[in-house]
Amino acid sequence: MARVVVDVMLKPEILDPQGKAVHGALDRIGLAGVADVRQGKRFELELDGDLDEERMAEVRKVAESLLSNPVIEDYAVRVES
Amino acid sequence: MRVGVVTFPGSLDDVDARRAVEIAGGQPVELWHGDHDLHSVDAVVLPGGFSYGDYLRCGAIARFAPVMTELVHAARGGLPVLGICNGFQVLCESQLLPGALIRNHNRRFVCRDQRLRIDNADTAWTSTYEPGQEITVVLKNGEGGYVADEQTLDMLEAEGRVVARYLGANPNGSLREIAGITNERGNVVGLMPHPEHSVEALTGAGTDGLGFFQAGLQLVS
Numbered sequence: 001m002a003r004v005v006v007d008v009m010l011k012p013e014i015l016d017p018q019g020k021a022v023h024g025a026l027d028r029i030g031l032a033g034v035a036d037v038r039q040g041k042r043f044e045l046e047l048d049g050d051l052d053e054e055r056m057a058e059v060r061k062v063a064e065s066l067l068s069n070p071v072i073e074d075y076a077v078r079v080e081s
Numbered sequence: 082m083r084v085g086v087v088t089f090p091g092s093l094d095d096v097d098a099r100r101a102v103e104i105a106g107g108q109p110v111e112l113w114h115g116d117h118d119l120h121s122v123d124a125v126v127l128p129g130g131f132s133y134g135d136y137l138r139c140g141a142i143a144r145f146a147p148v149m150t151e152l153v154h155a156a157r158g159g160l161p162v163l164g165i166c167n168g169f170q171v172l173c174e175s176q177l178l179p180g181a182l183i184r185n186h187n188r189r190f191v192c193r194d195q196r197l198r199i200d201n202a203d204t205a206w207t208s209t210y211e212p213g214q215e216i217t218v219v220l221k222n223g224e225g226g227y228v229a230d231e232q233t234l235d236m237l238e239a240e241g242r243v244v245a246r247y248l249g250a251n252p253n254g255s256l257r258e259i260a261g262i263t264n265e266r267g268n269v270v271g272l273m274p275h276p277e278h279s280v281e282a283l284t285g286a287g288t289d290g291l292g293f294f295q296a297g298l299q300l301v302s
Contacts, residue, residue: 010183014228015254017188066145069138069174071181072228 002051003080004059008068009040043067044080051079082298085112085122087152087168089143093130094165094277101277102126105294114146124161124205124297125152127168129221129275139182139224140170153177161205161297162269166222169261169271178262178271179237180229185222186254194286195220195274196248197260201241204267208299209292216289219278220252220260227255227262227273237262244270 010016016038023037045059060077068075084102086109088095099109110122114132119125133142143149149171156162156177164172172178185191196217199210210216229237234257237243244261251258253273261272276290 014183015186015226017184017186021188066137066141069141069181071173071179072183 001049002047004045004047004051004056005078005080006043006045006059006063006067007040007076007078008043008063008073009038009075010073014072041067082107083110083120083122083124084108084294084297085110085119085125087112087114087125087127087148089114089130089132089146091131091134092128092167094275095128095130097275097277098126098128098165101280101291101294102298104280105291105298107294107298112148114143114148116148117151119148119151119155119160124163125155126277126297127162127164127171128277129166129168132167132171135167135224138170138174140167140172140174143167143171144174149175156264156269159266159268163206163293163297164269164271165275165277166225166273169273170224172269172271177269178264179233180227180262182224182273183226183228183254184224185226185252190221190223191225191252192219192221193252194218195252195260197245197274198248199245201244201263201267203241204244204263204270204296206270206272206293206296207244209296215248216292217279217286218274218276218290219286220274222253222273225253225255225273227259229256234259240265245272245274 019037019039063075086098102109202210202212246258276293279285279290
């Protein structure tokens with residue numbers, strides 16, 4: 001078993017209304033000095049068997065085609081041990 | 082003049098879309114997301130709603146529905162396809178149309194009668210309108226903010242591919258007030274407002290939306 005984590009974030013130039021709402025809430029509960037908040041997504045893929053380069057290439061492919069939309073989002077793939 | 086209307090799990094406006102096709106004089110055909118063929122329809126409407134619960138991103142999972150494989154192929158070959166609201170999101174996720182739709186800038190679900198200007202009256206779905214014609218149809222969305230990079234926006238403008246724009250206050254933060262766009266060929270149109278809800282005086286904001294469905298039928302007849 002291997003755990004592969006895919007983090008997806010909106011590109012910096014894309015407006016993030018959810019992040020802004022969270023930012024507003026942080027202000028209201030008194031956390032000072034927060035310059036900005038961006039909200040993203042984290043996917044944890046539990047994969048059977050050994051994780052070879054071919055498998056990782058497949059994961060990168062779905063990270064780009066399904067888990068993220070390259071028009072508005074960036075993604076990062078990493079293996080968690 | 083058979084117009085297919087795709088029903089995904091979570092589609093809401095498929096029944097209204099089929100009704101609009103009928104009122105426009107066409108024969109609506111129910112297409113199911115699990116279908117592997119388009120049953121020889123002459124045009125397709127992807128309706129509004131919340132396909133697959135809007136999980137992941139609006140339209141992202143619908144893009145991989147079995148019916149979409151054939152639909153994307155047929156659309157690239159010239160089949161008229163109109164994507165309304167969630168259908169527009171599906172068309173963007175399928176890369177049949179450029180750009181993406183994100184959460185409304187004001188974080189509010191908008192539901193109102195919306196004034197639009199038809200900027201391109203040469204597409205498969207807008208040929209019954211005059212260029213520059215102002216119409217009012219229903220708008221209802223939570224994630225209707227159209228975004229694309231500057232280069233793509235400039236390209237859409239230069240090629241006349243902005244089909245409709247919002248008039249008055251921008252309802253959802255769409256860049257350059259874009260309410261709808263088309264592909265290079267003009268057979269695929271994505272539209273955030275809902276013309277299918279504005280086809281009968283009794284229940285809609287007038288009947289300004291009917292022209293989209295009449296245009297689609299003109300083309301195939």
